[in-house]
Amino acid sequence: MTQTLSRLPALTPPAAELPARAEALRAEVREFLSDERAAGAWTPRSDVWLSGWDEDFTRRLAARGWLGMTIPTEYGGHGASPLDRYVVTEELLAAGAPVAAHWVADRQIGPSLLRHGTEAQRRKYLPGIAAGEVYFGIGMSEPDSGSDLASVRSRATKVDGGWSLSGTKVWTSGGHHAHAFFALVRTSPPEEGKRHSGLSQLIVDLRADGVTIRPIPLLTGAHHFNEVVFDDAFVPDDMVLGEVGSGWGQVTGELAFERSGPERFLSTFPLLAALVGELSGADLGPAGRRELGSLVARLWALRRMSLAVAGSLASGQAPELAAAVVKDLGTRFENEIIDAARLLVSVPPDPGAEGGYARLLADAVLHAPGFTLRGGTNEVLRGIVARGLGLR
């Protein structure tokens, strides 16, 4: 009983190697980070790209030329390759350094402005992003629009010289510190049968009149999430990003940058490193060594996959399926580290500890639900994979 086998689509881009130049850069970043740690500038933490907001640290990175790396020099950036940026970001995350302040701006806002922004918008924001002075949030989700992002209800109505914006965005990470975000809003009713039409991205100044920001405490009580309410907020015409009506395509492009980077499998790496520290002196039997080794094998494989996607993005492709796979596997891996940490070491998590294993474990446990939700849930990602396989 032989069936004809059709070919599967490529599930990962070809393997990529980092250029020698990027490896030299890695050594510089490591030295910088080890000096920072020696000076006690910060304590390594889990999930730093959500919760480690430290504007001084961000400016020190900028001073080294490690923000806005891929932004052209004419806009204050460094004209470096995305693979150079990859190396810097993975080193920062592995070290558990406080990168939240610049994270969104550096990761997706810079590339989006370069792709869709006007000359004036680029001049307004890019130099500040590269200098570590201008911070962005993400204005996509709403109370009734999560996975079904195209159903957003915030609407912008044309007025003289611009748009009048009403509606509510939620889960805006860092919105209380950020200067602006790109809000995905409806600018006209959807055309018949085309629910992705009529959406636009507006650059919203989060300190403008008519914009109210309220905290939505996380389950820990910490303030990272916000609700952002627009009450007839005025957005001038020159703050429309890209084309009016092309918001959906632009947002999906932005998500490609969001999905396959090292932050999708390194959120709990500092806990894994601490686990190795705890186990190094201990007499770990074969079962424990196997548990640890199998985690490191998963990490090694994930990083190679993520690098392959980065290589493909750098060459101008948009490997949507492969990025979804990395994020699905990577965010589950972040949870597996917690399982192993609990299995192999008998230390209860302690959210009140200053640092160390008990604190890293507590932060990881309490932040874990977010790993497989943010940036598109794992179920939604698997839907993308299923579509890539031709099943839907």
Place this chain on the structure above:
Amino acid sequence: MTVPVVDPDLVELAASVFADATDDNLWDTLEQTGLARLAVAEDAGGSGGSLLDLAAVLVEAGAAAAWAPLAETDLACRLAATAGLEVPAGPLTFALDAPLSVDRDTVSGTLARVPWGRSAAAVVALGGGSVVVLDPATATVVEGTNVAEEPRDTLTWSSAAATVAAAPDGAAAEFALRAALSRSLLLAGAARGALTRAVGYAGEREQFGRPIGRFQAIQQQLALAAAEVAAGGAAAESAARVVVRDGITAPTAELAVAAAKVRTGQAATEVARVAHQVHGAIGFTREHDLRLTTTRLWAWRDEDGTDGDWAQRIGDLTLAAGADGLWPLVTA
């Protein structure tokens, strides 16, 4: 930076040979097309291809569940060559940690579970500091199989003639890695083969008036399996590249190969589970071809070092690196 690439024509050729040949004529076809000794040097009777060429072909062989000792022949040729020994034409096999007693040029002892032992033209064995080329025709053969019904035979020689040479230092460690790398590539292929079948079946089988692949529960399962196929494939391919870049004796190669064997072993388990679940009862029958890839996934994950063995090796490397050395270990 440019990365070495494999000629797509070679992959096409291999895929078509594996798809079209029967079990009976596959080996002859592999010899005629130069695939049988693809990565063996030309002056040693091979095709002079690279390890990356071989890697790509092994993935295809695994995907097609090819009935041929392709990896074994390559390893046997390499092992003999490191000791300066000649090997005969035809399919070959190899054994590591061989408990043989060597007396000048006669050899005695038993090798258990030798892949394809019954049909190999020669067994190249490494043990006790020697490399030995033996003829299975001079052995007592007790036939056995792995769970995929591939030959895994027990061969006993008593004072049989053999060619013998001293093994170079480090050969045992090197060939354990080479064998694990080949097995990882075969596993990566078999996982892709099983997924390809499952996706195809989900598009054809109808229940409740529609193809089962329209059900989200099936889609989510297949997406999980696809992620495993992707991870196993990326790990095996990357390991081959690290071996080419740094050499098999480099510490980076040890981690890469161990990680590839563990990751493809993990993928094997999940992909076989999903592929069978999606196929329902028909996939659990002898007449259905799904078993060709899934039984190989179950067999191969435990051969050339189980994923547990290699995970333990990585565990040891990790503990030796310590908390501060873990990240440099992973990124080297």
